[in-house]
Amino acid sequence: MKKTLILTVFIIFLFTFASFAEDENIEVTVNYYKDEELFETQVITVEADNPVVDDVYDLTPENYVLDEEMSTSLPFTASDTDFVINIYYKKVEEEVTYTYRVVYFLDGQSMDDGITLETDLTHVVSDVPYTNMPEGAEINYDNSTPLPVEITEDNQVISVYYSSSKLKYTIKYYKDDENMGLDEKREVDLSDTSLVYSVTDNTPDGYVLSDRSTPLPFEVTRFNNVINIYYEPADIEYTIKYYKDGEDMDMDVSGTVTGKNNVISTVPNKAPEGYTVDKSKSTKLPFNVTSDNNTISIYYSKDILEYKVVYYKDGKKMDLDFESTIGTDNPKVKEIPNKKPMGYKINKQKSTKLPFTVTKDDNIIKVYYEKDILEYKVIYYKDGDIYDEITVKDRARGDIINEVEERTPKGYKVDKKISTELPFKLEKEDSVIRIYYIKDGSSSPSGGSSVVFIILIILVIASLATVLVLSYLKYTKSKSNTTK
Secondary structure: OHHHHHHHHHHHHHHHHHHHHHOOEEEEEEEEEEOOEEEEEEEEEEEOOEOEEOOOOOOOOOOEEEOOOOOOOOOEEOOOOOOEEEEEEEEOOOOOOOEEEEEEEEOOEEOOOOEEEEOOOOOEEOOOOOOOOOOOEEEOOOOOOOOOEEOEOOEOEEEEEEEEOEEEEEEEEEEOOEEOOOOEEEEEEOOOOOEEOOOOOOOOOOEEEOOOOOOOOEEOEOOEOEEEEEEEEOOEEEEEEEEEOOEEOOOOEEEEEEOOEOEEOOOOOOOOOOEEEOOOOOOOOOEEOOOOOOEEEEEEEEOEEEEEEEEEEOOEEOOOOEEEEEEOOOOEEOOOOOOOOOOEEEOOOOOOOOOEEOOOOOOEEEEEEEEOEEEEEEEEEEOOEEEEEEEEEEEEOOOEEOOOOOOOOOOEEEOOOOOOOOOEEOOOOOEEEEEEEEEOOOOOHHHHHHHHHHHHHHHHHHHHHHHHHHHHHHHHHHHHHHHO
């Protein structure tokens, strides 16, 4: 009994405490409205002894603002009878314009990409530009967007349709793919049929209409308004003539081509042995056969090989290449142009040996030039006897020796009359320059010899004159005796 009483008292205590605790808090409901329509509700709890709500969650939608007039003012004091906060959002009112496109059509086909414009604040378009309306066309109001029209987010395109009263078209005529200069410009009334059934017959002599021409009848539209008429040669006979060394081989080949296929790309090969086609004289292939140009000439000449001579100086290419040809019947090159620089000689070991046999794969002759090194002696004479000599090396053939080493003995001078004349051109092996010295003030031996030689000549002439005079006198005397 005692335990039951204690339990009852404890339960009453808990119930009383819980009731007291509940009275200490107040639940506040927060309602959120967008365009006056509820879109969110939240519950917050405040203490009963301080039931003030200073702020609530900000759930402002995009492009909206708080409507302070309709919303519950904050801070808000809650009570047992007033515990609801209403938050209203209103849409932001801005000055908005729209961009829109005007697209144009001619006879049902798009003319271009159109133009982009912008509305005013009313968003109403009453007129659009018609500056691109083709000549002879008019606005098709039945198919065009009716004006005025309001531009919205979902409606931003205005379509303008033009209709042509007449369609223009051109007829072009071609001969051998070249315009004949006979173009015709015509027009067709849309009230009638737009089909073209015939064109002017401008077929040249020897030509036929090509199936490449625009088929007739042809329906003219604004964007399909050209008729092309092609003429091609009718069947043409052609001849292939062959020549050997410039003379007709009497092996003509004849054939026929049509206007559709008048190109000859290859011809039968009738080259004699050892001969090849002379491309510089023969008709170029492929060849277009026409009624005015229907002969193909093939010239054969002796088969030749090309070869080149490359020159080197001191191991470096000289840029003096020589190119030539030689017949295949005897393709041996026995001699080549001489391009030897002054003071140089051919290096026979490195150069290509001659005669050289030219082949298609081996057709380059190489010539190497190297300096032609010579040495020479200078021999010095004193009173006609050798008294000194020197050897000079490493000079090139063709070098000019302007002076030699001075070795004049004291009291002597060079006898220029009999010494080797300087400058001296070095042209051969073992060249010798001779320098004669004589005593200063004496004459050279060669001067005395010259005087003696002149005296001898005078004596000989005098002797001959004496003989002639004596012979004449003897002849005269003999003739006189005979007369007596």
